[in-house]
Amino acid sequence: MKQSMTAGDAAELIPDGATLLIGGFMGVGSPHRLIDAIVERGAKNLTLVANDTAMPGKGIGKLVTAGCLSRVIASHIGLNPETQQKMISGEIDVDLVPQGTLVERIRAAGVGLGGILTPTGLGTLVENGKQIVTVNDQRFLLEEPIHGDFALIAAHQADYVGNLEYSLTAHNFNPIMALAGKTVIAEPQSIVPVGVISPDSVKTPGILVDHLLERQPDGS
């Protein structure tokens, strides 16, 4: 069984300079209370790995505004002009990675593979500086795994041992990132007793989850 913790206590675990895998897609399925607590703590110099940086004032966008990030690895920053400004000014280093490649690189880290061999990005700028591996006369880009010091995961529901369920398009990167963080902190919308979630409904086994955020203090 896991102890639950407050978002504030969770944010204290995360040192400046850490690499964070954060779930979510344009703010949907992101761990919002954790993000607020990291902003509150005034974290600095973080490396963010996420699909996108959402919009200013929403989800991951708040980390951009608050100046918590020095590096971003993402597939899309187009809806957050602040990320683009900070990239141009040099405040944030941005690595743009094709979305399918990004999620598969995170998975590779999580499942102990040495990288992925993908056709995506061949013959484009994405190819620059990367190994090309030929398999049966077909060329593939070798893209390296992406590990995180922490994975910050939003879930629909957890049980007391940390098993997680996700809902609809709030799955996105969350189940994959849960594999690839040295420490995994999950923010579920609700927490139920062991046995309420059927084994067949579990998408992230609790053994992957290190910390569980308490339910919303106001019960909402």
Add this chain to the structure above:
Amino acid sequence: MKQSMTAGDAAELIPDGATLLIGGFMGVGSPHRLIDAIVERGAKNLTLVANDTAMPGKGIGKLVTAGCLSRVIASHIGLNPETQQKMISGEIDVDLVPQGTLVERIRAAGVGLGGILTPTGLGTLVENGKQIVTVNDQRFLLEEPIHGDFALIAAHQADYVGNLEYSLTAHNFNPIMALAGKTVIAEPQSIVPVGVISPDSVKTPGILVDHLLERQPDGS
């Protein structure tokens, strides 16, 4: 919506010489009615890709006994002495592949990757004749994707559009093989109307499934 078909009609779709990915682990979670129908049809010269060849008289073991197979790619044949005898006599070519490598090679085929880079098998007989790729000074075996002409899948429940749910240890190779067969035939224990299975419970989206076996004719 999909039309259902009988096991016999499904077996007719499978020509001699085809490569079949068949789900199951020691007979658990295998498409038993499909296997019986393939034996019934007297199929020959099939290549089997599966975790194991079960036991004589059970599941995939029946394909061995009936002489349907000329090649087997599996992780374990230890509980089926017939497979071992036919391997020694030369009737069946057997490729033994570490279990985690086997499932990941099938997944690579299904998700369009050029192969996998794994530490498993390094410094063992499994290494022989394979490319070794170095990533950040660590060596990995390059193992190639395994495609199937057909994937024969056992599922707990399907809906009319072919969405599939699996149960407990009957998941095993099934959800992964559903990605990697040119034609995917699913044998569910029950079939329910669209909407009965929640989108969050679907493990194999119906768009991957080409044919659905009718429910057991006797209703059992």
Add this chain to the structure above:
Amino acid sequence: MEAKEIIARRVAQEIKPDTLVNLGIGLPSMVANYLPKEVHVFFQAENGVIGLGARPPEGMEDPDLTDAGGGFVTAVPGAASIDSAMSFGLIRGGHLDMTVLGGLQVDERGYLANWMVPGKMVPGMGGAMDLVAGAKQVIVAMVHTAKGKPKILHECSLPLTAQRRVSLVVTEMAVIEPTADGLVLKEAGPDTTVDEILSATEANLIVRGDVPKMRI
């Protein structure tokens, strides 16, 4: 008829029943509005649902159910939730029958550029590179020119999205099929002559006999 409506209506005709289709955000997403009622397809959004439906009724929006642009959507009966690894596994693995994407430039090789303008607009490629590399059919839906300048060129000057020949280019002026021989003009827009197309296009177009008008 507005240019975008012409394009969306024409692209809708390319969609075959019982297929899996990804519509990009913006213009491509309009295509769903013009699909004949009898054509049932599953729409996929790369953020993770197969069986994307229309906008939900007011007050019924689910914050956990949006399209790739972040807009509220519904799920149709028979929908399936998938995570991003499955979503792009389906795309890269050749399970997606068609993707409809916007374009900045297309060239005579049939190559598409649609993800950045160096020094000006660097939003990131999102899922575009995987979609163009992996989908069985890639349809580019775009207006024919940008501020009067051709977008269909001898060779793309902007960074490519993939080194892959797209399947079809649909603009308000023309339907163009990239082939090994070059760009073949298949249809002209409802109010457009072949001469008008040729003068709005930098790339060489192959014109074989009479070019029929789009029927939309």
Add this chain to the structure above:
Amino acid sequence: MEAKEIIARRVAQEIKPDTLVNLGIGLPSMVANYLPKEVHVFFQAENGVIGLGARPPEGMEDPDLTDAGGGFVTAVPGAASIDSAMSFGLIRGGHLDMTVLGGLQVDERGYLANWMVPGKMVPGMGGAMDLVAGAKQVIVAMVHTAKGKPKILHECSLPLTAQRRVSLVVTEMAVIEPTADGLVLKEAGPDTTVDEILSATEANLIVRGDVPKMRI
């Protein structure tokens, strides 16, 4: 006490609370019987359940719930079903805290051979190579000799399971820890002297001071 019981009891002491543990079929699976009640762990079977439980009551067996040997099992509260890709993702990715495996040979490098005897027994490696390559801790549980012949050798003559130094070897005669310096004898079996161990072992064993007896 039977050799196998000694081994299983001693291995059980290595298991730490709140960990994920994989027990191989045969002797290793006996370890679960000797785990103290207060030590809660999740057992994983590589065929796909986290939270494997004891044999079900007669008549309650589920054909869809077995261990890796095909025997009926139960699932404990809080169990999770996983497919083979997730199962081996957890193993290869370093999420499995411990695996307990049988062995044919172990050598001075700490390398294990346990999957084939060329020309005699070729069952296939199953999950063994992934388990040995990926688990955080690898414990070899085996009887000390085979038909009187040592199984702990200078160098394995049988094909290796992995080029990785295992964490611990537990037999009915000895607990041995492979280290960079060689095999260190940590404990002797309840009825065994150090001399008996040395004469039943081909490999050089490092003996440092008094060797305590197993406490089982």
